[in-house]
Amino acid sequence: MGRTFVYLCLCSRLLTIALCKTHDHPEYLLFDNLFNGYNPDVRPTLEYQHTLFMNVSVNLIALHSLEERSQTLTATVWIDLEWTDVHLTWNGSEYNNIQSIIVPSEKIWNPDICVTNEVTNNKCLVRSEDGKALLEHTGKVTIWWNKEVKTGCDVDISQYPFDTQNCAIKIGTWYSVDENIRLVQKYDILDLDNYSPNEEWDIVSSHVTEIPVEDELNYTDLQFSMVIDRRPLFYLYSTVLPILLLSVLNMVCFVVPVESGEKLGMTMAIFLTFAVFMTMISSNIPKSSEHVFKFGIFMTMHLLMSGLTIMLEVFVTNIYYKPKDMKMNGFYKWMFRHLVDNDKNDNEISASRPANTRERLSCAVDETDPWQKLSLRLDKVFGYIVASINTLLILLFFVTVSLG
Numbered sequence: 001m002g003r004t005f006v007y008l009c010l011c012s013r014l015l016t017i018a019l020c021k022t023h024d025h026p027e028y029l030l031f032d033n034l035f036n037g038y039n040p041d042v043r044p045t046l047e048y049q050h051t052l053f054m055n056v057s058v059n060l061i062a063l064h065s066l067e068e069r070s071q072t073l074t075a076t077v078w079i080d081l082e083w084t085d086v087h088l089t090w091n092g093s094e095y096n097n098i099q100s101i102i103v104p105s106e107k108i109w110n111p112d113i114c115v116t117n118e119v120t121n122n123k124c125l126v127r128s129e130d131g132k133a134l135l136e137h138t139g140k141v142t143i144w145w146n147k148e149v150k151t152g153c154d155v156d157i158s159q160y161p162f163d164t165q166n167c168a169i170k171i172g173t174w175y176s177v178d179e180n181i182r183l184v185q186k187y188d189i190l191d192l193d194n195y196s197p198n199e200e201w202d203i204v205s206s207h208v209t210e211i212p213v214e215d216e217l218n219y220t221d222l223q224f225s226m227v228i229d230r231r232p233l234f235y236l237y238s239t240v241l242p243i244l245l246l247s248v249l250n251m252v253c254f255v256v257p258v259e260s261g262e263k264l265g266m267t268m269a270i271f272l273t274f275a276v277f278m279t280m281i282s283s284n285i286p287k288s289s290e291h292v293f294k295f296g297i298f299m300t301m302h303l304l305m306s307g308l309t310i311m312l313e314v315f316v317t318n319i320y321y322k323p324k325d326m327k328m329n330g331f332y333k334w335m336f337r338h339l340v341d342n343d344k345n346d347n348e349i350s351a352s353r354p355a356n357t358r359e360r361l362s363c364a365v366d367e368t369d370p371w372q373k374l375s376l377r378l379d380k381v382f383g384y385i386v387a388s389i390n391t392l393l394i395l396l397f398f399v400t401v402s403l404g
């Protein structure tokens with residue numbers, strides 16, 4: 001009996017020591033004392049009238065894409081939030097010099113903060129089980145809110161592919177007004193320390209502005225804007241260069257002799273290639289009429305010129321194969337007089353010179369057939385006209401794009 005009593009005593013003593021040991025641990029004590037009576041739903045200020053100031057900075061990790069069509073920017077960011085929770089302070093020297101602890105973010109008060117121009121549904125910071133916060137003995141709470149944002153961005157592609165876009169991430173409170181929670185920018189720019197560069201876009205600059213929302217109630221959003229530049233190299237060799245090449249080929253069509261039978265085929269092939277490029281590009285651009293899409297106009301003009309080339313070639317081929325003895329009337333006669341007869345004088349002059357390429361080129365032409373002569377002459381004139389218009393279009397495009 002006595003022995004059992006001794007054992008029981010010993011056991012209970014050991015148990016107490018073991019229990020006390022855990023409760024002696026300063027972090028246990030600290031947690032117990034901090035969260036005893038703490039209500040995570042109440043805004044942590046000493047008086048209700050006090051405003052809680054919150055420091056906000058945005059750490060850009062990666063830009064994923066800027067979709068011209070849906071006008072959205074996708075990026076991964078850390079949103080860094082700092083505030084002071086007056087109920088969560090302690091004296092470090094009373095707790096074995098603990099200066100800071102990591103606490104589950106669901107245990108403490110969280111602001112009703114949202115990315116206000118986010119286009120998907122998960123705009124706001126939610127208290128989650130695995131969210132953590134850093135708590136310092138002064139009561140300073142830091143939360144790194146890791147988030148993939150998909151924000152609306154008004155994409156202006158008028159200078160495509162040499163365009164610069166201005167996109168923003170707006171952060172604000174959802175219910176709290178300025179008198180409750182006031183957001184303050186920590187830095188004047190986006191934090192790019194952890195940024196991994198994007199292949200397509202270059203960040204040129206960034207800035208932070210306060211956007212007051214004038215309502216019956218006062219709200220102030222923070223707008224983190226960035227200016228991004230498209231790197232044009234890929235578009236230069238994948239679209240602009242092929243278009244320039246096609247444009248040159250379009251001029252070359254006029255050099256192909258009619259009797260080769262390939263003249264119309266080649267022109268048609270170029271027209272179709274233009275059409276394919278148009279479809280490819282227009283599947284990427286927004287269907288907006290707000291901004292003038294210069295590259296689109298450039299393409300359309302080239303497509304039109306290509307269409308015009310087909311018509312001119314049909315006309316030229318048609319004249320070429322007219323019967324030799326068919327009489328020329330009105331319009332053709334007028335053209336013949338102005339184009340071929342004038343040319344005759346040139347021919348006479350050049351006849352005095354030694355035989356040259358001109359002669360060899362006209363070999364294929366039956367000199368006695370006025371129709372063939374007219375057709376050849378027309379081909380040349382049309383070629384010059386189309387070539388100068390195409391060149392003008394190319395110059396115009398580059399000048400307007402470079403002037404902005």
Ligand SMILES: *[C@@H]1O[C@H](CO)[C@@H](O)[C@H](O)[C@H]1NC(C)=O
Binds near residue numbers: 054055082084140
């Ligand atoms: C906010 O940032 C400023 C400047 O960095 C700092 O002085 C202030 O203590 C910060 N406030 C909080 C609540 O962390």
Ligand SMILES: *[C@@H]1O[C@H](CO)[C@@H](O)[C@H](O)[C@H]1NC(C)=O
Binds near residue numbers: 091092093094
């Ligand atoms: C913290 O506690 C120590 C020891 O109890 C005391 O000497 C010191 O004044 C306290 N510091 C503050 C800021 O209250």
Ligand SMILES: *[C@@H]1O[C@H](CO)[C@@H](O)[C@H](O)[C@H]1NC(C)=O
Binds near residue numbers: 179217218
């Ligand atoms: C909004 O802010 C203005 C100027 O800071 C102030 O005069 C006004 O009382 C505020 N409105 C509310 C509803 O607090």
